[in-house]
Amino acid sequence: MKYLDKETFLHRLDPRSKIVMGLMGAILIVVLKTPIALFLLFLTVLTIFALLRPARRTCRTIIVLMATAFCFTMISQGFFYALEPRTAIMTFLTPESGMMGSITGGIALYREGIIYGALQSLRLCSAMLLSAAIVMSTYPADLLLGMGSLGVPERIGFVVTVSIRFLPVLLDEAQRILLAQKLRGLNTKGVRGGFRAFRYLLPPLIIDSLRNARRTALAAEVRAFTGKRTTVRELRFAVRDWVTLGFSGAGMIMLILYQAVSP
């Protein structure tokens, strides 16, 4: 997930509009509770993401991520849903079936758990798509500028944008460490192998990231970074930003009202 150098409607919006839209989305993700309202929110966010005209490869990655989130959350919630009332749609072990049954309290797949898992997944996927749409359509320096003009301290904004820039570097490094483990004969196959690889991945990755962070911090110090800056880049709030924010605000109110009046 990194900035796409394109000319789309989303790219032309002022970063401040996109940050405000992100905040509206975050409020809706927390406030909305009914399946239809959350589904409508998800559809809206999906449409916003589609405005980016992402590459086929990006779409594939997003679909795999969303499908994984849906499957994992629905199945895990289906099994571990503890609130009443709950309806078992498939029972694997009853509480009465011997010692295992009494220890576990029975193992079953619950309808309410699956629905709850689906709603949580809608929330998660909406958040993921919305943040991806903002990051992929906003040049990091403009994002920093937008956050600054909305009152986010410059240092925090700077940390966010530098993190975005260094994320691919970190991923490259993790890949090299995993490869180095294999070359030293570490068996990384299977679930146990995966845990083993993870155990030996973290120390060098963390230590090297800290070394990199120190180097970057020193480079920022000698370039007089204190958090206060003037800037060459300028943000312009255009009519399309007002219109977009107007529509977003109206949509937000309508979704909340719809939830309030629906049974």
Next chain:
Amino acid sequence: MITIDSFSFTYPGMEVPALQDISLGIESGEAVLVRGASGSGKSTFLYCLNGLIPHVFAGSSVGVVRLNGFAPSEVPLREIAKTVGTVFQNPESQVFMMRVEDDVSFGCENLLLPREEIIRRRDESLRFMGLWDLRRRETFKLSGGQKQRLAISSIYAMGPKVFMFDEPTTDLDGSGRQEFKNIIRNLKDKGKTIVLVEHQYEDYLPLMDRIITLEGGRIVNNGMTTEVPTPARATTAPPTRRAISLKGIRFDYERGKNVLENIDMEIQRGEIVALRGDNGSGKTTLLKILGGILKPIEGQITILDIPAPTLESLVGRVGFLFQNPDEQLFAQTVEEEISFGFSRLGNNEGSDRYLDIAGLNTLRHRHPQTLSRGQRQILAVVSVMAMEPGILILDEPTTGLDSGSWHKLFSVLYDYADQGGTVIFSTHNEHAAAMSYRQIVLNEGRIISDEISR
């Protein structure tokens, strides 16, 4: 421009000062090279001049440092940055913005200059550094040399009178180093004062007015010298049996863009071979093919009598070391690190022998990441050697090492080759290449020369 009088500095918790009784003057427009082994105090010396000591690194100091009439300890970093600009070793960690022109503006923005002034300085700096045509390029698409030029350009735009370079060309290839030489020459022509700290400084000697040698935090030499260290002996192990055979190897990452083309090569057991060439010449790709990490698109490959080997089939037979040793040190202690690989091959004895080879016996219980850079590199090499592979492949093993660590590393490699091991390493550095038995030079994916080292 710079005056230092009886200056000493000690880091917190240390008994021995990092700098001791330094007295020195550097004139405006002078170019000074600072050299010395790792731990001799070179970086500390720079930090005292550019204000990172005491503003970022605390410690106790005595004596006086004055820079263009003021004491760096009494002036905020933002003010010091108007007089002194510092460029560090790693170009990657000095680039903050996604576009070249934004990165050049970054320092000026921090100086709170007005927008028009920033644009004027930015454009002048981009032209001066030859980056004008790349101004809209995304920074991650630049080569190492271009990134380092960008870091210097960003500093240049801030308008300092003094430029300090802390091992700026360690990560650069031949053309990157040539670019840097031209930059130094241009900065000198502009009357800038230059303080250059560099391990591999031979190329820059003609541009320097003075050389300062530090040892144990003290100045042991302050003057001009043309002495260049002579490389250690090149191994002359006679070729015996074939270790590697490549015939007609071709490789690409993207269809139609060959990274390697028509590579034919034979390497015998006991040879030490240096692979040379600029960035993008295909060195690392070739090393990865030899290590079984990449499979060639075309051609025949035989490694230690295994035809068309896979990564799995070469584990334990071929040792591979990436450029950054820190990515390859996983264990909690030095001893555990050495046995990490061979214990997985069912062999649980021998760590003492390799601790001796690495010269780390007294540090066996230390965490590997707390060792010095040179010691970490030696440990990474010896940990791979401990698996007793027939071939050792090293990607830029001398990067960032001082001459002492270099010689230690090569003495370990010579002993390994004397026992029939084959070493292939890539390097930008011609002095490191001269320590090999044979040098193969790549250019745009093809072998353009294959000669015995003299």
